[in-house]
Amino acid sequence: MNKPALWTKDFISVSGSSFFLFVTFYMLLVTMPIYALEEMESSPSEAGLITTLFVVSAIIVRPFTGQWIERFGKKKVLIISQVLFLVASLLYLVPDSLWAMLVLRFFHGIGFGMATTVTGAIIADIIPDSRRGEGMGYYAMAMSLAMVIGPFLGLTVMQKWGGFTMIILCAVIAGLALVAGGMIQGSEQPSVHGVMSIFQVQLRAHDLLEFSALPIAIVGTFFSVVYSSILSFISVYAIELQLEEVASYFFVVYAVVLLLSRPFTGKWFDQYGAHVIVYPAILLFAVGMLLLSQVSTGWAFLTVAGLIGLGWGTLFPSFQTIAIQKAPPEKKALAIATFLSLFDLGIGFGSFVVGLIVTKISFSTLYFYGSFYILAGIAVYYILVQRSQSNRLKFEKNESVDYTGEKYN
Missing domain, CATH: 1.20.1250.20 (MFS general substrate transporter like domains)
Incomplete structure (x- = not known):
């Protein structure tokens, strides 16, 4: 008996999209506190807030993301979240104060929380039931690889070419996540909900x-x-x-x-x-x-x-x-x-x-x-x-x- 296919185009696309998201996340995770300390002359406790606010906003938005997925469909929510993530990645060139950086980190965490939630939902749908453990294992492996590559890449680029180059590279990788996400086919019917219903959360x-x-x-x-x-x-x-x-x-x-x-x-x-x-x-x-x-x-x-x-x-x-x-x-x-x-x-x-x-x-x-x-x-x-x-x-x-x-x- 032949096993149902696991390595489909959608599986590879969503795994790739998740990989690029987490590479960007880990690059910024290890470099932003350093950037705040050296470029913005922040204290260690203030630099710690840069990570904390990102995580907090991701946690806050995830439950609402589940509702938006049910209302608008996975593909739409994925693209919107990845556009937010990409825009936020580019905006790191703008802040000139700690408070502006904290606002940006909160905004960036929203895109990250939405994107990671919806990619998990998509992967759950496309993995065959009989290969659920195997498929989720390979999907999680993409995040584990990003955990190795992201910090190494972020610190290396920042040390050799500076924060500006590191931020541009982060934006490029976030763009790759958007491209990979756009390649996912999906089979959902078009939504009949208006845009303003995004604020009608339960x-x-x-x-x-x-x-x-x-x-x-x-x-x-x-x-x-x-x-x-x-x-x-x-x-x-x-x-x-x-x-x-x-x-x-x-x-x-x-x-x-x-x-x-x-x-x-x-x-x-x-x-x-x-x-x-x-x-x-x-x-x-x-x-x-x-x-x-x-x-x-x-x-x-x-x-x-x-x-x-x-x-x-x-x-x-x-x-x-x-x-x-x-x-x-x-x-x-x-x-x-x-x-x-x-x-x-x-x-x-x-x-x-x-x-x-x-x-x-x-x-x-x-x-x-x-x-x-x-x-x-x-x-x-x-x-x-x-x-x-x-x-x-x-x-x-x-x-x-x-x-x-x-x-x-």
């Missing part, structure tokens, strides 16, 4: 959140809190260990392991189910964090990168796939928005808390206790996802049996 809880995705979103948030300690502080930890020469290769190794493992882990998810993949991935993530707390050589540091890449790099797309699978077809966009919003909250909250904690304890101690925090995630996943799923299946089975004990036809 503020009821079930319009802003997809409740079927909440359990796995909470699990993802639980893990994102500890993952933020790696994302935000791994380079600082490397300097503390006097391993700064290999620090830049941490996420390179992470991505290579991700690339090598993705063809297998996604297929195993589809073949054996989520639980068979999630629990070993949690253990690998925990072992990687434990070893990270003990490393003293470059080779050990990079070996840990591979373990964390295999562990967390498998968990993230698996959680996204679960969020999509549990949502009704018409609510998949809202499910993606719910998952990503809570995940981003975990990253933002985690970075803030970790910054406070490391003023009291060392990074090695932080990562040591972080490994046990990750292991506690086994119980969180079991209670919120696996056990609740089992209870629901038992309830549905009992509902299908009448009082004589005979099943309904």
Whole structure:
């Protein structure tokens, strides 16, 4: 029996569009604080607001994006969001004060939040059900590659040619995201809603959140809190260990392991189910964090990168796939928005808390206790996802049996 096609033109286009979006995001993530400190003479706390406001605006807009997708269609919302993202990328040449930069970062976050939500919704529609885990894994891999390429490209260009060239390059890459997004065919009927209906948003809880995705979103948030300690502080930890020469290769190794493992882990998810993949991935993530707390050589540091890449790099797309699978077809966009919003909250909250904690304890101690925090995630996943799923299946089975004990036809 032939498998349904996965690598279609639309799948490649939306994955490419997402890749270019995240390359731009990571380029600006690592360079804007430096730009604010050096060019605008901002304080470190003011520079930190540049990242915070971007994330906050992305979180705010995602629930509304789900409503706009239902009203206008995915293709229209995608193009509008990517145009906003491109325009904002070009406008970085304009601000001459911190407050102007903060307003721009908030505006840019809106485009990013909309675009990442709608690309997730599109990919959920075009991946065949029988290859859902495999397809979501490859899609998430595009973001992981961007996480490696973006910071390296942004810092290299800024150091060699300055902020102006770096911003122009960001705009070019954002333009590539728009081109790739425009190549997506789509099969939606033209919308009958007027433009002004974009302001007619619903503020009821079930319009802003997809409740079927909440359990796995909470699990993802639980893990994102500890993952933020790696994302935000791994380079600082490397300097503390006097391993700064290999620090830049941490996420390179992470991505290579991700690339090598993705063809297998996604297929195993589809073949054996989520639980068979999630629990070993949690253990690998925990072992990687434990070893990270003990490393003293470059080779050990990079070996840990591979373990964390295999562990967390498998968990993230698996959680996204679960969020999509549990949502009704018409609510998949809202499910993606719910998952990503809570995940981003975990990253933002985690970075803030970790910054406070490391003023009291060392990074090695932080990562040591972080490994046990990750292991506690086994119980969180079991209670919120696996056990609740089992209870629901038992309830549905009992509902299908009448009082004589005979099943309904």
